[in-house]
Amino acid sequence: MDKEAIRQNLIKRLKSHNPADKEKLDKLLLDDITASEAYHTSQVLATYLAFSFEYDTQPLIERAVRDGKKVLVPRTCSQGKMVFASYHPEHLIKGRFGILEPDSSRETAEPSEIDLIHVPGLAFNAEGFRIGYGGGYYDRYLADFKGRTVSTVYAWQRLDFKEDAHDVAVMEVFSQ
Template identity: 45%
Template sequence: MKKSLRKQVLQELKSLSKEEKQSMNDWLTEQFFQHPFYKEAKTIATYLSFPHEFQTAKLIEQAQKDGKTILIPKTYPHGKMDFVLYEPEKLERNSFGLLEPKGNFSIIEPSLIDLIHVPGLAFNPSGYRVGYGGGYYDRYLEHFPGHTISTLYPCQIQDFQPEHFDIPVEEVLIYEKDF
């Protein structure tokens, strides 16, 4: 079920026009900056996005201007993931094609992270998500004490039953305007 849902949503995401995506990204980024979770956070973990995903570059840039500490994921085999300081000069592409930290980096303890901006392909109305299938975020979020938020395009809201190990995102921002 998750495999076909991933394929369907990925296809829908890739079919969005550049203009649609830009409009939705701008609106969602603004909603993110207005959210109390963002305003209260000092340390924010986010992700470096694929072209078909919500684009995080402006979010990262503005958060840094706002004095926030930005973290990005570092993944390891067997679904393990840590968050490390975002240092653009220390990035390289991993086996999934994502930019990830290389060399020496400092792992930040989960208790020091105020907010995680969680990626995903599909989300149900209760905030449960379907990611890319590695289980990295579900494992990490299982014991994470801070806030979680996701930014979604309308096609990412899907009706599915979560599995027992799935961890919901606390707050989901969904693009709501007409084009």
């Protein structure tokens, strides 16, 4: 199966996921990520604002803020670029993909300022390579990123597929 077919199958499955089961798994995944060494040693966490059918990142954001971490979320830019800016709920606008993102008044962070990036994805293989939504934003950003990377997915999102030459593996993938 090619990446586009995998992508479409997983989006369909995610959208039909039982909400009560999803909530339980999201809590377990939150426990996994917040118990990790990568989380405990980070001061600056970059994460994403999720689609309703993805792992719910809002509890992670709230926990990181309570834990005294600086939280960053992505903003997409022209030419397939992405930057991370400070998370402030009052300064979020709908971005080009229908997801909330920081407005352009928010100061962006340099990659070297970020300790840990929580990376989204639809599927992950055993080596930590991912299938995302097809825009390549994270692969381009992570190509030169020197910090740690983690992801959270449901167990059925762990698949066997061949990565492409431009793909960048995530260091640690938590699944439930």
